[in-house]
Amino acid sequence: MHQEFLMGNAAIARGAAAAGLNVICGYPGTPSTEVLETCAKNNDGSLYVEWSVNEKAALELGAGAAYCGARSMVTMKQVGLNVASDPLMSLAYIGVKGGMVILVADDPGPISSQTEQDTRTFAAYSKLPCFDPSSVQEAYDMIQDAFAYSEKYHTPVLFRPTTRVCHGYASITVRDKEECLVNQPEGFVKDSSKWVIFPRLSYQAHMDIEARNVGLQRVFSEYSHNVLTSAADASCKKGIASHGISMTYVQEALAGKDAPRLLKIATPFPFPEQLSVEFLRGLDEVLCIEELDPVIERELTYLCGKYHLSVSIRGKLTHDVKNAGENTCASVADNIADFMGWEKPANEAADPLPELPVRPPVLCAGCPHRASFYAVKQAMKGKKAVFCGDIGCYTLGNAMPLDMVDTCLCMGAGVNITQGIGRIEPDTVCFAFVGDSTFFASAITGAVNAVYNQANMTLVILDNSTTAMTGHQPHPGTGRTMMGQIVDKVSIEAVLRGIGVKIVETVDPLNLQAAVDTVKRVAEQPGVKTIIFKSPCAVLIKQGTPSVVNQEACTQCKRCIRQLGCPGIVLHDGKVMIEQSLCNGCGLCAQVCTSKAISGGEN
Amino acid sequence: MQTNILICGVGGQGIVLASKLIAATAMSHNIPVMSAETIGMAQKGGSVFSFLRLGDGLHCPMFPEHSADIIIGFEPAEAVRMLPYLKKGGSMVVNTHPIMPVTAALAGSSYSGKEMIEYLKAHTEHLVLIDADAECRALGSPKVLNMIMLGLAVRQNVIPFTIDDIEASMRAAVKPQFVELNSRALRTEPSAD
Numbered sequence: 001m002h003q004e005f006l007m008g009n010a011a012i013a014r015g016a017a018a019a020g021l022n023v024i025c026g027y028p029g030t031p032s033t034e035v036l037e038t039c040a041k042n043n044d045g046s047l048y049v050e051w052s053v054n055e056k057a058a059l060e061l062g063a064g065a066a067y068c069g070a071r072s073m074v075t076m077k078q079v080g081l082n083v084a085s086d087p088l089m090s091l092a093y094i095g096v097k098g099g100m101v102i103l104v105a106d107d108p109g110p111i112s113s114q115t116e117q118d119t120r121t122f123a124a125y126s127k128l129p130c131f132d133p134s135s136v137q138e139a140y141d142m143i144q145d146a147f148a149y150s151e152k153y154h155t156p157v158l159f160r161p162t163t164r165v166c167h168g169y170a171s172i173t174v175r176d177k178e179e180c181l182v183n184q185p186e187g188f189v190k191d192s193s194k195w196v197i198f199p200r201l202s203y204q205a206h207m208d209i210e211a212r213n214v215g216l217q218r219v220f221s222e223y224s225h226n227v228l229t230s231a232a233d234a235s236c237k238k239g240i241a242s243h244g245i246s247m248t249y250v251q252e253a254l255a256g257k258d259a260p261r262l263l264k265i266a267t268p269f270p271f272p273e274q275l276s277v278e279f280l281r282g283l284d285e286v287l288c289i290e291e292l293d294p295v296i297e298r299e300l301t302y303l304c305g306k307y308h309l310s311v312s313i314r315g316k317l318t319h320d321v322k323n324a325g326e327n328t329c330a331s332v333a334d335n336i337a338d339f340m341g342w343e344k345p346a347n348e349a350a351d352p353l354p355e356l357p358v359r360p361p362v363l364c365a366g367c368p369h370r371a372s373f374y375a376v377k378q379a380m381k382g383k384k385a386v387f388c389g390d391i392g393c394y395t396l397g398n399a400m401p402l403d404m405v406d407t408c409l410c411m412g413a414g415v416n417i418t419q420g421i422g423r424i425e426p427d428t429v430c431f432a433f434v435g436d437s438t439f440f441a442s443a444i445t446g447a448v449n450a451v452y453n454q455a456n457m458t459l460v461i462l463d464n465s466t467t468a469m470t471g472h473q474p475h476p477g478t479g480r481t482m483m484g485q486i487v488d489k490v491s492i493e494a495v496l497r498g499i500g501v502k503i504v505e506t507v508d509p510l511n512l513q514a515a516v517d518t519v520k521r522v523a524e525q526p527g528v529k530t531i532i533f534k535s536p537c538a539v540l541i542k543q544g545t546p547s548v549v550n551q552e553a554c555t556q557c558k559r560c561i562r563q564l565g566c567p568g569i570v571l572h573d574g575k576v577m578i579e580q581s582l583c584n585g586c587g588l589c590a591q592v593c594t595s596k597a598i599s600g601g602e603n
Numbered sequence: 604m605q606t607n608i609l610i611c612g613v614g615g616q617g618i619v620l621a622s623k624l625i626a627a628t629a630m631s632h633n634i635p636v637m638s639a640e641t642i643g644m645a646q647k648g649g650s651v652f653s654f655l656r657l658g659d660g661l662h663c664p665m666f667p668e669h670s671a672d673i674i675i676g677f678e679p680a681e682a683v684r685m686l687p688y689l690k691k692g693g694s695m696v697v698n699t700h701p702i703m704p705v706t707a708a709l710a711g712s713s714y715s716g717k718e719m720i721e722y723l724k725a726h727t728e729h730l731v732l733i734d735a736d737a738e739c740r741a742l743g744s745p746k747v748l749n750m751i752m753l754g755l756a757v758r759q760n761v762i763p764f765t766i767d768d769i770e771a772s773m774r775a776a777v778k779p780q781f782v783e784l785n786s787r788a789l790r791t792e793p794s795a796d
Binding site for chain 2 (some may be wrong): 171
């Protein structure tokens with residue numbers, strides 16, 4: 001054993017490796033991405049690492065490996081589990097041979113997600129055991145337990161840290177290399193009565209799962225990370241139940257005070273029933289402090305009914321704790337003070353802060369997406385048009401002054417939403433924007449749907465040759481894999497032509513006039529047509545020397561600022577300047593300037 | 604004994620590395636350490652922060668308002684935004700060079716940072732200011748902003764390490780050709796106005 005300073009996600013990766021991991025696959029998504037990246041970085045060649053095309057593909061691949069006795073881990077963010085839910089629900093019935101952990105990172109807030117869904121609830125729905133670590137050290141320790149339980153009970157298990165655990169850092173105790181397990185998979189053993197799902201098998205599996213989960217309630221009541229702590233004052237009739245990072249906020253709030261009885265739930269499903277009843281007995285009131293769904297609160301309320309316990313269970317359902325968003329040290333201390341009847345520190349009337357500049361996330365200086373959106377906007381000026389966006393950096397095209405994202409729902413939705421709008425509003429010019437990684441992940445089926453069903457729309461592929469939003473992961477269009485191989489790229493144009501799209505035009509969006517002309521020409525054709533805006537991510541490639549404003553030629557009309565909203569163009573003492581440290585010389589502003597006052601951008 | 608440190612600024616200023624060096628130094632002194640920082644979409648030109656805690660009995664990487672022993676502000680408005688986290692009598696080290704957000708440029712606002720500095724002067728007891736961007740230019744590299752800020756912060760005797768301790772961690776973290784430059788940056792004193 002030795003100490004290391006690790007990010008939560010790195011601790012999960014290292015813990016999985018210490019448990020004898022053989023295969024890891026997944027799809028990038030904040031806050032889960034670094035788990036797989038850490039595995040890839042530390043790979044000595046004995047581990048198979050893959051960014052799969054989407055979460056469903058990853059989960060099925062991970063299942064196949066686990067059928068062979070491999071220890072496999074599949075990583076995704078919470079909304080990724082929606083994509084993978086079809087194989088997940090069935091796999092719960094089929095089970096696995098090698099340990100299989102499905103790592104799903106939840107995002108209370110949400111900080112960078114569409115929803116505040118709770119994977120603990122998904123665990124109960126899919127009837128799969130679920131582990132919920134509260135710290136970086138627990139994440140490292142519990143991921144190893146998760147593999148052991150998975151293998152012992154022949155079931156995939158869910159592991160669901162939240163953002164603050166995933167992205168928190170701590171100095172933790174980790175195993176030395178010789179202390180790590182090595183797993184030798186037995187290989188696939190054919191048995192159609194086991195690996196082929198049929199209604200008869202599912203009936204029996206359902207019976208078995210329910211029996212197993214009742215047993216696990218008892219097993220988890222003994223699990224070392226589910227912890228019941230006695231009150232400092234034995235006469236105290238109050239208790240607090242919590243989980244995950246919120247549990248650490250509870251401990252923080254109780255430091256130096258007479259703490260009431262505490263229950264920490266590390267396995268929200270199956271719920272540790274016997275331990276929880278022991279916690280409840282003799283109490284009058286319990287406060288549940290949770291993020292996302294009131295899972296513990298509902299379970300404790302249910303147990304009070306089942307065991308005829310007269311305990312008042314409070315939390316989100318009783319409006320004692322807010323129903324949405326993240327908890328904080330401060331919010332939890334406040335909830336606890338209210339519950340315990342403790343005096344709160346008087347809020348000293350602080351002077352109000354001066355008006356602070358807001359810093360919403362924006363497309364980077366030199367981002368080719370800005371040029372693509374601007375070209376379509378110029379081409380469609382005066383026309384009735386709708387612009388359906390998708391998930392990725394380019395969702396930021398919604399910000400002023402571009403204002404080019406009218407809808408955004410979930411991965412790959414834009415291409416289908418624009419078809420729906422077109423059916424109701426045939427006089428609207430319909431556009432769908434999708435990035436290259438999202439195209440491969442889940443927009444190809446939408447494109448087939450549009451072609452076959454005779455939609456009238458323009459599909460715009462924003463091809464920056466990477467998965468930029470989550471930190472530049474490779475995808476089928478990039479030509480490299482996480483095993484370090486250089487491979488043939490899957491051509492977006494060939495895919496589109498293969499499914500029957502007749503018009504596929506590729507243009508560099510940073511060549512503004514050519515881009516605008518292309519959009520005008522293509523959009524007026526009938527049927528499904530596509531434009532591929534091809535230009536690499538500005539973070540990866542420097543286009544040219546930074547641009548500069550010739551102050552003598554500049555009329556200070558600020559057209560560049562008002563049209564483009566590039567963070568590289570700023571006002572200093574009322575004068576338009578280009579921030580040299582940000583500009584990558586994309587040259588778009590020079591093409592927008594009507595006074596020819598901007599130069600630079602030469603390669 | 605716990606030390607709570609808050610580093611704040613704008614995405615791209617090198618806050619994460621500054622935080623990592625303090626953590627690495629704590630590790631080499633066998634002091635438990637936890638941290639939490641902004642990652643993901645919010646990084647793109649947004650406000651970023653790193654909470655850092657050193658000492659025994661730590662539960663979570665974040666700490667509540669009025670708890671920071673020191674705030675290291677890489678940008679004036681971001682320092683003001685995080686001021687509520689400073690504990691009474693805590694120290695503050697702030698870069699006076701402002702970064703104007705694109706929204707301010709669009710609205711025609713001329714945020715200069717000066718109003719933020721005035722506010723900080725009126726509301727903190729131990730404030731140290733530095734035009735770290737000017738010092739970067741003097742050193743010949745915009746990339747050493749974080750080392751300038753970190754070095755100045757360490758010299759306030761709040762963080763339980765010396766510049767030499769931090770430098771040892773820096774040597775292990777940066778490429779050999781940048782060690783000398785970063786070493787000078789760590790020892791930069793604010794120029795007199």
